[in-house]
Amino acid sequence: MSFYTEEKERSHRFVLALRMGFPIFLLSIASIFILFLQPTVTITSLIFLVFILFAIAIYFLFFLINQSTYEAITDSITHTFSIEYFTKLFYRWSARHTVTIVMITIKNLTTINEKYGIKNGDVVLIETAKQINEFCASKEIKKLPICRYKGGDFIVMFMDEKERTIPLIELFLAKYQENSINEMEIRLSAVLLDTTHVKHFNEVLTRLFELQYASIDKKTVTDDDKIIPAELEQSVLDALIYQRYSIATQNVSCEKNSMAEITVKLTDKEGRLIHQSRFIPLLNRLGKMREYESSFLEIVVKIAAQSSDTYVLSLSAVMLRNGLFFQHALEVLQRYPEAKNKIIILFEEKEYSPQIKRFKEQIAQYRAVGYKIALDKYGGNHVTMMYLKEFHVDFVRFDTLYTRHILEEKYQNILYGLNITAHLCGAVTWISMIEDAQGDAVAKKLKINCRQGNYHGKITLKEEE
Secondary structure, eight states: OOOHHHHHHHHHHHHHHHHHHHHHHHHHHHHHHHHHHSSOOOHHHHHHHHHHHHHHHHHHHHHHHHHHTTSOOBOTTTOOBOHHHHHHHHHHHHTTSOOEEEEEEETTHHHHHHHHOHHHHHHHHHHHHHHHHHHHHHTTOOOOOEEEEETTEEEEEESSOHHHHHHHHHHHHHHHSEEEETTEEEEEEEEEEETTTOOSHHHHHHHHHHHHHHHHHHOOOBOOOOOOHHHHHHHHHHHHHTTOEEEEEEEEEESSSOEEEEEEEEEOTTSOEEOHHHHHHHHHHHTOHHHHHHHHHHHHHHHHHTOSSEEEEEOOHHHHTOHHHHHHHHHHHHHOGGGTTOEEEEEOOSSOOTTHHHHHHHHHHHHHHTEEEEEEEETTOHHHHHHHHHSOOSEEEEOHHHHHTTTSHHHHHHHHHHHHHHHHTTOEEEEOOOOSHHHHHHHHHTTOSEEESTTTOOOEEGGGO
8 A cells, every 4th residue: 555655755856866866967968969969979079978978977876866865755664754844834724724733642652662662663653554554544534644753653634624534543553552563552642732722743743742741630532722822921021020829728537637728820911711731831832831830830929928828829839949949939938927828839840860879958947947848640650659759748738540540449549558558758748639529538548637618618720809
């Protein structure tokens, strides 16, 4: 079966061969014609002409062969389009129609390379490209531009809107999401968006990677945001400058003291919420994350200074390790000493910090100046478990996976063991998303110290309290 990328590669090579041969052919015809127009033609002049033409031909061939290396339109391993050619094709197609861009990722390619070797990793890449091509060919999609962007990320372009592409991608994932190639387990994921609101290819790629990161928890494959990227960026920056925040709290029922978790979202000038899944990646890219989290911390400290309650806020582990952020955190507490020991900083991290000794010292510094520290996703994130044995922390919050299955005996057994472990490490335990009396009763029976969820109080805006 012939695929679109292979057809384009063959046609490109044919045109390149014509570019190599045609100038030499024309030069040869012109030279012979001029030679025979002369009154006298000698064998010597003919041999000299042939020698000159041969030298020029050799030069042309080597020059164009060298030039062809810079004009390759396909990847050498998978024979899918190069990113440069795919980008040109994107602008050509999107100028005429709305196109949908899909990023299909081999999630465990790194593990495959480490376990089975890079050659087998290349086999997986080749076979995955074939699976994408063959599946779309079976759906009578004849022109399928596909590009291997980097690592195990393939970018595929459909000349259609995303609403009509989503069912196709869902069918593809249903068939290939977890499959085997040469007895190697392969795990695929996919995210997509169309060019209705995003027009530039770099913006498309950026948004696809944001969706890929968000899909880890939300299991979504598409982008439902209808904000144009340039407008979103301006709205986020304006909200940060003018401190347009929407502050919400949710009560946490504890044995000894009253707690509330605070969340902050940005709002645009019309008062519409900008979700964290959109503005957090943007702030990271613009280098404004420290400014946002510093402002967030200061808001919570001010609220805590005027209340007898303890407040919880979620911050990034990267920011906690930032020396400038720590200096700001110290200065804020010095300005509002009434907030000491009433602020709980909650964080989680996907990867274990390589500078664990220094991070341990930094966590101790936060606790020494008057902050309390909490670890999130306990029991679900192995890094949280590792940090629990490294740090002195005040709280640990269970992964919501356990709340969803809290009525099941096996999950209760695991919760019981994790709860005892946390208590032995000196931490107060905390579980969220408690929605009914039955779940709350189980949490009490397991001796979990703090419980949070709609059963104990819904999320309310601060101005509505």
